[in-house]
Amino acid sequence: MKLVYFSPHFPTNGTDFCDRLHQAGATVFGIGDAPYDHLAPRLKAALSEYYRIPDMEDGDQVLRAMGHFIHRWGRIDRFESLNEHWLEQDAAIRTDFNIPGIRSEFVENLKHKSKMSAFFKKAGVQTIRQHKYVDRAGVEAFIADIGYPIVIKPDQGSGASNTVKVCDDRDLDAFETTKLSGVNYVAEEFIDGIVLTYDGLVDRDGQVVFAASHRFEQSIMEVVNTNSHLNYYCLPSVDPEVEAAGRAAVKSFGIREKFFHIEFFQTRADNRIVALEINMRPPGAWMTDAINYSYDMDIYRAWAQMVVNNKVGGPFTGRYYTGYASRKNHIRYVNDHQAILAAHGDRIVHFAPIEDVFSRAMGNFAYQFRSEDFDEVKAIVRFIQDVER
Template sequence: MNIIALEALTFGLGRLAAASRKHGCSLTLFTRDKTVYDYELSLLDEQNIKVVEIDTFDDHAVVEMIRNEKDVVALLSSTDTWSLHCLDVSKSLGLPAQNADAVRIARDKYQLRNRLYEAGLSSAKSQLVDPRKFDNESVIKDISYPCIVKDTAGTGSQNVWIAYDKEDLLQTLDKAAQEVLRGQIAIEPFFSGTLYSLETLSWKGETRVIALTSRITSQEPYFREEAFSSPVTINHSISAALEVWIDNVLKSIGYGNGFAHTEFMITDTGFEVIEINPRLGGVQIGEALCQSLDINIYEAWIEMALNKRPALMDVPLNIHKGIGQLIIYATETGEFSHIEGLDRLSAHPGSPRFYPTAYSGKSISTIVDQRASIGILLAEGETSEVALLNVFAARNKIRVVMKG
């Protein structure tokens, strides 16, 4: 049995390949740029994964290539960018897939906000605007400030802006008109609260919370993700309320199968969804949970592909340790050279480990979002709080060096 991964998260291929072998399957990665996975592929034996380089945005080419593969039983997509392509290709080939309507709503931040509002699960609505053609008076009417202006299909903290007043909003829309967008532009309320994410797994309409992750972002006006820790433990009553709430949220969009990564805020008036990603969390959230729970949670991908109830829906989730992680960014634009000081991490508490995301020579064109990422630094601790402190302390020992 052959399982095709239509691209993947940067990290996790090794875990996914191990899960495939355990269940008697082979794993084939379709990718337009295998250098994205250099770190993971360098650790994998060629017998454990087959790599096919192809334009993965070309659905027709992907369909024809899959028809040339033997014994294909499922097509997986663990990354936002290809989630809709995966649906279309699966439909063309008659392969099992997630609820297409639910995935499309999750990937459209405008639709998602308004669906939640209609279900009584958000306090405000979203509105669409064409940044290249709009009427000033109609756009600014009934807007509460500050507000968020965002790409409805955005990812990686790209094309998200905050506007503090009318003039700021109009200037932001002018700026958005100059950007390359994945979707349309939506204007949403700015929620004031503490940011978290929930990792959940759903199977046939039943949802289980796997973990709560803390999230630290950069100072306004940017929303660059900086640090994470998991699993976070909170007051039992809040934890119980979150389980009921996320079940209702996912049901409201018809999302009943698969991993979901829901970013949300705890505000003074309740929980507010920021976005829902129809996948496992990115960065190194998957690896963090594997280490923390001492379970290969990627097995759930394979079990669902084989139409089996994932064991992760039922096994005890015993926390063995906390994991903290920091995204290491370039501090200036230019050409990346190397990381200095990695040799000093071996003597630091928490067993810090660096996972590279950039190669020497990578061009850094901006430092305001995740395109400036150089790598991810992980550290452990007896709790997620201690792990986060360990990784911040370890960060002080390394330095990003740019060429020139």
């Protein structure tokens, strides 16, 4: 198999994905904007050739890079970035060069929240009531039907960017004056609940071959809008209702040979599972590593084996709750780094700064830690994020 990996140097886990592809027997090529000398040594070792382009947003430059690889190496079997930002470009390249995977004619269904709901409904999964934000009169009619509060967000986007909770007419007035020109928005009912994800791998035959779940008790929207810190947990098992809804959604979307990351609300009042959105990529924010820590596995290797050989290995059994707790530079905390290591070093499996582009949601610095005791993991979160009063 010959695979082109787009932007292998960023995010940094691209190195792991390329390394495991190489180990699985694939010939891996890279296209990126970083100088070759700046690539990590393991990434250099995994790539048979790297083609640098000045502007990764320029489709013509990507086409020229692909032309180079095909002229030198022959037919390319796969093209991947595993990154939401490049979803449309990935699809365009696959379409232009007849490469298997998501094509341009389908990609709009994965980019626009307004189009996802039809697939969830087809799967028999309850969805959030939604209205395209065409004009204020239409939104007011939507509010008259479901009541305040509502959430307004870009129809296309991720990470809760430009997403706001609207609680009354005054908030709606404020949104009208600050909304971005040229951005299409949707209004959704506000769901009071936690987010449970369904993350995993689906093979060439459309079979889910691995799945895990993360639990977010905070609202990402609130974290972003208040510039606060974040915490979440990777669970050692998947809630049966999330599993059923997730599998139905994977089948409805017709996903093949992909990572998937599906977000559901679990309502606080009655524990209903309500679909939020689907992403055709690995879960972000160190969540791939959290899966590894919870299941004592290598999800990068499992993905690569699935792509190259349509096998993932396993079975993989969850054992640990893995927590993620970030800190923000502008917040004063009770316990410093050394105190955290002294108190919980035997449970901490990773800590590092976060890339600036992700820091608004993910924090400036973060820790990962695991335990078979969920209460202990929650206590570590509190210790890390204890704020000076």
